[in-house]
Amino acid sequence: MPFLVIDSSMLQSQELRSYLQGSPHNFAVLADYAWIEIYKQQTVEAIKHGLSVVGDFPDQLVLLRANGEIIQLDPIEPDLRDRMQFKGTADSIREMAAIFRSATVDDAAVLKQVHGHWSFANGLLPELIEGAVEIAASLPEMEEQMFTKAEIRIIRTSRQYPAAMMETIYGAAMQIWETLAHTYGLPWQDLGDNRIARTYLFRYALGLVIHLLWWISSGSQPVRRMDRMSNDMIDLSFCVYASYFDGFMTADEKARWIHANLVAALEAIAHG
Known part of the structure; x- marks a missing residue:
């Protein structure tokens, strides 16, 4: 059951799609900086493209906690790798992907959400x-x-x-x-x-x-x-x-x- 961390440049790649299609036990690990790449263009179409692969495999995604939280994790306690992860995120990812698939370019509500995500990412x-x-x-x-x-x-x-x-x-x-x-x-x-x-x-x-x-x-x-x-x-x-x-x-x-x-x-x- 491999867990591979995915570089931002590979988020829309055929290699990632093939890996996730290869087995339901293949997992993609996404860090906070990967989301910066998805949201930084601040357009609905760009985010649709950014989610074009990972949005199809919500049950095979592992989302890592923010960098600042991971830095603070105690290395002495067991299950460090598990403590680095958010749990139960598949439904949220599935919902987010569905929203952006159905969104139009000028969808005001979705654009407001995009701007909020970008403002956070841009602050880093x-x-x-x-x-x-x-x-x-x-x-x-x-x-x-x-x-x-x-x-x-x-x-x-x-x-x-x-x-x-x-x-x-x-x-x-x-x-x-x-x-x-x-x-x-x-x-x-x-x-x-x-x-x-x-x-x-x-x-x-x-x-x-x-x-x-x-x-x-x-x-x-x-x-x-x-x-x-x-x-x-x-x-x-x-x-x-x-x-x-x-x-x-x-x-x-x-x-x-x-x-x-x-x-x-x-x-x-x-x-x-």
Whole structure:
């Protein structure tokens, strides 16, 4: 019974439709940022298109709680993956899909609902852009502080990382995690590595370091497009969500690489 997190770019794809048609036990996991993509154009026709696949399979959709709620989940309590999900959403999705299928372009009531959803989603975007600017500015400094010139050559030639580099990577992720945990007021003292590795913020911190590795391997080019950096941070969130489930459906090569390496790193922690 696979649960795949679906990247925003795959929401209307034939690949997703084929996956859901393949078995009633195939589930698509949708995060809050996926809904931003559906609602951001603020038109009935655009949302009809956005729901064109997932609206046909309401019983096979899993909706994740808002990012801020997931960040606060206690990693020590059991059933973390279940606690990340909204329950009993199939009827609401079925009703929403039916409303938009029957709506006309100038349906005032539906357009008001669309505007309300978009206003909420749009409120998240300035925070994403601000975070992306900060991360983009810190990439050169992180590269210089974390790795020697010899290690940068290793990253750019895709050789296997030596043990000392792996320790540097995990150490950097732990430092970022501690900073984020403090910012969000989360307790982090006295948690062992395996419990810390279950938290969303540690996985996000580790994903940021893996994103840094991709950036270095691609030549350490200055980030000039903050909209693309914001998209990278959204993709990173999808990668983190997918690390709790059975896989990640995405057409983005970078996101696929970051997810695969994040999962591998978490497995190494679990067996370390």
